[in-house]
Structure formats: C-alpha cells, structure tokens
Amino acid sequence: MTDLQRHWEALQIEHPQLDPVAALVLLALRQSDAPGDGSVSTALMSRRLGLEHALIRRAAAELETGGWVSAQPVGGASPALRLILTPTC
Template sequence: MPEPLDPEALQRRLATLQAEHPELDPLAALVLLAIRHSSVAGDSGVSTALVSRRLGLEHALVRRAAAELESDGWVTATPVGGASPALRLILATTC
C-alpha cells in the first residue's frame, strides 16, 4: 500500500479534482482520490473496507460514494466475496 497522503496534498488534489469535475459529490471525489492513491501499484483495485479505514469514514458512506462513482463510470465494483459487504473498486481506464 502506498504511503498516506499528507493532509495538505490531499486538500490540493481534492480541490483540483472538484474544479475539474464539479459534478462529483465531495465525498465521492474524496473516495476517488483514495482509490487512485491505493491503486498506484497495480490494477487489482482496492476494497471499500480499506478505503473506509484509511479515510476514517463509515463503510456505508464509502459504499454509497462507490455506487455513485460506478454509476458515473469512474470505477467498476465487484463483491469481495464471502460474508463481507465490501466491494472491490477498480478504476475505469479513463480515470
């Protein structure tokens, strides 16, 4: 897993992303940044549970943002499997 973004870098990236894509909900934009940062090393994606822990957000909020990102074509989401409610999020090729 990549090093965590420092808060100032995260704020800059979030502001840039929201300026480029004002249609994105702020929470969805934050989750998208976390997915991008977590997926730097490969194409295997990241689980919503991990994103939830890294951002300190309720898992349900991350899943809701993930559903929005998927419906808008930013990510694809697949169940992690088992009894877990987590989803594996993979960036769309256009991101």
C-alpha cells in the same frame, strides 16, 4: 494545506458534479498503492479515510454509475466491494 487537500479541491473544481465524498474516494483510489489487480476494497478505504463504510459504498455507487470505477463484491459474508478504476480515469 496538504497535497491531498489540494488534489481534492482541484478534482472538485474539475468535476463539480461529484459528491465531495465520491471525489475523496476517487482520489484515494487513484493514489492507492494497490497490489496486483489494482483494486481496493471499500472496507480498507473506509478504515484508511476514517469514514463509515456505508458512506464509502454510497460514493462507490455514484462513481460506478458515472463510469469512474467498476465495483465487484469481495465475496463471503462481507458487504465490501472491490473498486477498480476504469481505464479512462
């Protein structure tokens, strides 16, 4: 079992209300080495996790509704969002 899998399972136990993909996105965001403002784009996360962008966006919406992250449009024609952990996470 990898560290990522162990952390994901622990997060799922601690917060069973989170959808499994949302838990994975939250964990990836917590473990990211995001430069500067600490944000990660949903497009980059989609590529890194090997999941469709729509799944990442849906998870981001759940996390934002739950107060885990804030999401801001990347801008331009891109449907991507910038995800930033809230201070309590």
